[in-house]
Amino acid sequence: MTTLQSRQDIDSAVRPAAPDEESLSRRALTGERAAWDALIARHQRRVVVSLLAKGLRVDRAQELAQETWARLIQQQQRGLLPELRLPALALAQAAFLASDDARRTRRESVDGTVEELPERHQPVDPAQSAEKRLLSEEQLTRARDALEQVSPGARNVFLLACDGQGLPHAEVASRVGLSVQRVRQILCEVRKKLRTALEEENHV
């Protein structure tokens, strides 16, 4: 531990996940509201986007995202949350609420009544509610090929930002030594390439 250049850099290099995500999760599991708020702020967008992706309108997506956090906090208060892995758990909870919502809507339109669904108290197991794959194998292959073509730096930024831990862009930026703006620029560039790859017609 000699000649360390910068505490902050060391931290970002050595710490596995987002530096305070872990401690935030720990504190949230003890019921600390401020920790929950910080986690919600961090992961809210991803949850909303996941709901938009399911075809929800933005206002409904935001409502369900709120509901998602409310449920998770409730589960925590009831001692039903042994661990808190975000954003995966929130995404699973949101997906559950969205399909619940869809079912309810269907039922409503069929017989004009809303049947109360049994309240679930069980935390959603993200592994169990394994999200449906959004991409076919071919698409995935094409996307990965396309990813091979982007510069390693850009790929690195993309993988850091999209690694499922919900790393804030500011943190991605500090890890790679770029500005947030540049990180977002890179993400847009990679996104364009992958969009093209995913949209390609299936031909053998």
Add this chain to the structure above:
Amino acid sequence: MSSPTPHLTRDRTEQYLLGALPPEAEAELEAHTLTCEPCARLLQEEALLEEQLYEVAAATPRDAVVVRPARWHRPAAVAAALVAVAASVFLMLRPGGETASTPVTPVEAPVVAARDVEDAPRDIVVACPDLGTQEHCLKSASARGLLVYHPGGQGEVPRYDASSGLTQVALSSRPAAL
């Protein structure tokens, strides 16, 4: 509410999804999608692509993620650090090891001596960024004949300088004494 809000563009929608819009612009965009069906659909499609990108990232082998040590210690320091328990795992190519740009080869970056940043690169070091992928990293490293060691807290900061791009140079490499 008299003047109609503009339709969404793809760029603007991307900015929104990235969280890059100022709050007012964000609110305006959201409000617009509530009154404009085509834009609502555009937003949903772009959100779906966003989710797909997460799937792509999740399906991409983690060992391709590499950080570049901006600085590195000389061999003695490196060896000394081997005893330390690491928080992240670094892979070091054997001397003469493959450095070519095979798809599976992690991004390589030159390692620079501590005192002289501009020094010629000496080692090829690749790093797994986090503990979550460490095991996979270790496995694929040994599969590829890479030396693995734990630099522990020693450390100059592995950081990837994306702007400098990748130097795919074959570098003379010190094997890490394991």
